[in-house]
Amino acid sequence: MRLEPVANPTLLRTVGLPALALFGTVVAASLLAMIAGAQPFSVLGLIVKGAFGSKFAALETLNRATPLIFTGLAVAVAFRAQLWNIGAEAQLYVGAVVTVVLGTGALAWPAFALLPTIAVAAMLAGAVVLLVPTFLKTRFGVDEVVTTLLLNFVVLLWVSMLLEGALKDPMGLGWPKSARLIAEARLPRMVEGLRLHWGFGLALISALVVWVIQRRTTLGYEMRAVGLNKEAARFAGIPVNTVLIKTALLSGGLAALAGFSEVAGLKGSLTLDISPGFGYTGIIVAMLALLNPLGVVVAALFVAGIFVGADSMSRAAGVPTYLADIMLALALLMMVLAIMLTKFRVRRD
Amino acid sequence: MEIIDILISASFWTAAIRIASPLIFAALGELICERAGVLNLGIEGIMVVGAFAGWMAVYLGGGLWLGVAVAMASGMLFGLLHGTLTVPFGLSQHVVGLGITLLATSLTYYCYRLALPEVTSPPKIEAFQPFEIPLLSDIPLVGPALFSQTPLTYLAFVLVIVVTVVLYRTPLGLALRAAGENPAAVEAQGLSVTAIRMGAVMVGSGLMAVGGAFLTMSAFNSFFFEMVNGRGWICIALVVFGSWRPGKTLLGAVLFAAFDALQIRVQQTSLGADIPYQIFLMAPYILSILALVIMSRRAQVPAALMVPFNKGER
Numbered sequence: 001m002r003l004e005p006v007a008n009p010t011l012l013r014t015v016g017l018p019a020l021a022l023f024g025t026v027v028a029a030s031l032l033a034m035i036a037g038a039q040p041f042s043v044l045g046l047i048v049k050g051a052f053g054s055k056f057a058a059l060e061t062l063n064r065a066t067p068l069i070f071t072g073l074a075v076a077v078a079f080r081a082q083l084w085n086i087g088a089e090a091q092l093y094v095g096a097v098v099t100v101v102l103g104t105g106a107l108a109w110p111a112f113a114l115l116p117t118i119a120v121a122a123m124l125a126g127a128v129v130l131l132v133p134t135f136l137k138t139r140f141g142v143d144e145v146v147t148t149l150l151l152n153f154v155v156l157l158w159v160s161m162l163l164e165g166a167l168k169d170p171m172g173l174g175w176p177k178s179a180r181l182i183a184e185a186r187l188p189r190m191v192e193g194l195r196l197h198w199g200f201g202l203a204l205i206s207a208l209v210v211w212v213i214q215r216r217t218t219l220g221y222e223m224r225a226v227g228l229n230k231e232a233a234r235f236a237g238i239p240v241n242t243v244l245i246k247t248a249l250l251s252g253g254l255a256a257l258a259g260f261s262e263v264a265g266l267k268g269s270l271t272l273d274i275s276p277g278f279g280y281t282g283i284i285v286a287m288l289a290l291l292n293p294l295g296v297v298v299a300a301l302f303v304a305g306i307f308v309g310a311d312s313m314s315r316a317a318g319v320p321t322y323l324a325d326i327m328l329a330l331a332l333l334m335m336v337l338a339i340m341l342t343k344f345r346v347r348r349d
Numbered sequence: 350m351e352i353i354d355i356l357i358s359a360s361f362w363t364a365a366i367r368i369a370s371p372l373i374f375a376a377l378g379e380l381i382c383e384r385a386g387v388l389n390l391g392i393e394g395i396m397v398v399g400a401f402a403g404w405m406a407v408y409l410g411g412g413l414w415l416g417v418a419v420a421m422a423s424g425m426l427f428g429l430l431h432g433t434l435t436v437p438f439g440l441s442q443h444v445v446g447l448g449i450t451l452l453a454t455s456l457t458y459y460c461y462r463l464a465l466p467e468v469t470s471p472p473k474i475e476a477f478q479p480f481e482i483p484l485l486s487d488i489p490l491v492g493p494a495l496f497s498q499t500p501l502t503y504l505a506f507v508l509v510i511v512v513t514v515v516l517y518r519t520p521l522g523l524a525l526r527a528a529g530e531n532p533a534a535v536e537a538q539g540l541s542v543t544a545i546r547m548g549a550v551m552v553g554s555g556l557m558a559v560g561g562a563f564l565t566m567s568a569f570n571s572f573f574f575e576m577v578n579g580r581g582w583i584c585i586a587l588v589v590f591g592s593w594r595p596g597k598t599l600l601g602a603v604l605f606a607a608f609d610a611l612q613i614r615v616q617q618t619s620l621g622a623d624i625p626y627q628i629f630l631m632a633p634y635i636l637s638i639l640a641l642v643i644m645s646r647r648a649q650v651p652a653a654l655m656v657p658f659n660k661g662e663r
Contacts, residue, residue: 001437001543002660036463084443136638142645143589145390145443149582150634161627280451287444320462325455333430333448336440 003344014342021334029327038317050312051305057312059195063266065297065304067092067275069203070258071282072289072296073210078251080214080291081223082230083134083244087148088255089279090155091129095122095256097159099263100167100178100270103185111184118185119202119260126256127249129155134248138241152279160272167270178270187265199261203297206254210293213250223247255279284332290339303328351618352611361610362494366502369606371396371563373505376584376591376598377512378424378556384516384593385549386529386653390446391431392557393581394453398423399558401457404565404572405464407474416566417501417559424558425551427453432550436543439657450581458574476570477501499567501559506599508556513595525549529651532658542658557581579634586637590644593651601640609633 006013030040051061071088078085102118109117133147162168163176171179187198214220222243225233234240262274285303289295310324355361375396382389389395403420407413427449434445465471477499486496516522524545527535532542560580565572587605591598612629615621621629 003439032459036459086447136642140642140645142638142641146582146586146589146641147638150579150586150638153579153634154631157627157631161625164627165625280447283444283447284451320459322455322459322462325451326459329448329452329455333434333445333452336444336448337434337438340438340440 001346001348004347006343006345009342017338017342018335021338022331024334025327025331028330029323032323032326033317033319036317036319036323038319043313043317043319043323046313046316047306047309049309050316051309056195057308061301061304061308062196062200064308065300066197066200066203066265067258067262067278068281068285068300068304069200069207069297070261071255071278072285072300073203073206073293074251074253074255074258075282075286076289076291076293076296077210077214077223077254078130078247079227079286081227081244081247083137083247083251084143084145085130085133085148085248085251085255086145086283087130087133087151087279088251088258088282089275089277090148090152091126091252091255092259092262092275092279093155093159094125094129095259096263096270096274097162097167097259098122098125098256099185099260100181103181103264104179105182108182109184111186111188114184115187115264118264119257122256122260123253126254126259127252130248130252130255131245134245138244156272159270163270163272169269176272180269181264185264186268187261197261197265199265202257202261203300206257207293207297210250210254214293219243219246255282258282281328284328287332288335351620352615355611355614355618357490359490359493361614362490362607363497364610364613365603365607366494366498367568367606368609369602370498370502370505370567371560372580372584372587372602372606373509373560373599374563375557375560375581376587376602377505377508377595378553378560379584379588380553380591380593380595380598381512381525381549381556382553383588383654384529384651385525385546386532386651386656386658387432387435387546387550388442388446388655389428389431389550389553389557390443390585391427391449391453391554392446392584393577393579394450394457395424395427395554395557396561396564396577396581397457398427398453399561400565400576401461401561401572402558403562404474405460407476407566408472413475413477413566417562420558420562420566421555424561425555427558428551428554429547431554432547435657436546436550439659442655461572461574471571471573473570474566476565477567501563501567505563509595509599516595526651528658529653532653532656536658536660542660546658557584560584583633583637586641590637590640592644592649605633605637608636 026044030043033043034040050057052058074088075085098121099118102121107114133144136142136147137144167178169177169179190196190198190201222238225238226240226243230240258278263270267274285296285299289299306324306327310321314321375392379389379392399420402423403416406419407416431445431449434440435442479497479499482496486492524535524540528542528545535542561577564576587598587601590601612632616626616629
């Protein structure tokens, strides 16, 4: 077989194939739920109900989507320039560590000064963490996929060390847990009485800012050019390595904001399990969004909905929660295939 | 010196070779894929599948070698999926690989929960036992380290020789290497790049799964969540470290494993008591990154690695 470009894809093709991919994901998940002894189509209903069925559930989904918007943006920005940042998890934890270091009393400032300071400091720290693999890539040609992946393990162990040492809560009962943030370092709620913090608002603003950078600035144009063809970009006079480093600063900073928002908005302190893999899930969010920053928001809500919904479905129907991860992996694989098939058709030779 | 005492003890080298074994299988698998031009980031998840499938087969009453075969088959199945998406369809090898890792891992955990719903400590199996090779195992130091291991370890070393011979001494190996260097030339010879790459990814994924199965069938005798714990990613680094050559990759795996065995032992000495244990656990990952930096200057990357091949396209 071989692939042949489709000159003018029909609407049915461009919309139908991605829809088919989502449908296929649902069918496969229902079959798996059936093996676990659940009524196949009740599972889907339970997931939707668990994710959006009540005010509490919907707020939970928005809270879960918040870190995913940040990590999804981080991945989308990097992947657009063909910088394969698989290390959002590490950058997230570094952002969280900075938040705890500055927010537990080291700076006794009023909230309007303290919160932006912490956010910027967290972003800088996250940027530095991604800068190391990016520098190794531009300077020595070391593949950043492997280095960012390996750094995730290093950073997680480092955080574990801090939580049992320098950052350990003296009041904690032996748990590896940091002290709580002071009140001025906590992100306030967006609406009084609703359990939704300003981290979500910050995530939406970030998506908009990234969209503007990508569509309306020279840097955005250069990032896309480098991503499409490094050699051509270099030939056109774009400083490829400088663009990659700027991309890394932005991407690492965005991922670190996820850690900032989780600690300052949701948890109030740092433990080793603040991220159940938000950094890795960000890759799925970014891919489902086709690397579009505004799409990231929608994709993050979808992914968060599946996670929150699957948790409640799992309790109700006795199906293991890992079904959520299976659904995401299937959605990812089928979606990239479907998107490709909107542009190419398969020909037998 | 405590460290020197450790380095000359036979138990240390026995452990190093044991730790290296799963890495040898999986790194060889990755090497075969990459030599044919396909980066397989599904390695981490495929090792999880292999670890579970092999262990489950034995737990359900199958023989140990049947378990190895089941693991291999499960890996090849995911290799078939990876290959189909990346070779004929030419999808991003990064995205597909990470997707396969997530799919394989979560499917495994799902099946594990279905098979053993209420277990807190997973059951153990009668795993492979060390087999002492007569005479050779009596050699001091080398004997215990190399010749009183489990059969799977011997198989890993034999495989290094087999892969080397096939890659460099057979027409198949030539075609495979050419598919990773200059696919158009392979097609001009009347061979199918698609078939060669698909085959390489399937066989390679099978070996990764056997690497995972080593953990449950020859090391821990049981299946745990997170038991693969980044070994797949380490193997990708090992292949780069070994400049895509089986012998050098073996050397890298043994060096890495020796270092790993050393850090476990140093933790228990007086030196280790003063240093947080996380530093020791970090060291192998940092070492891998440093090795990549040092080796990448001289690395001979397969020219068509990560480049999809579409027939008739120039």
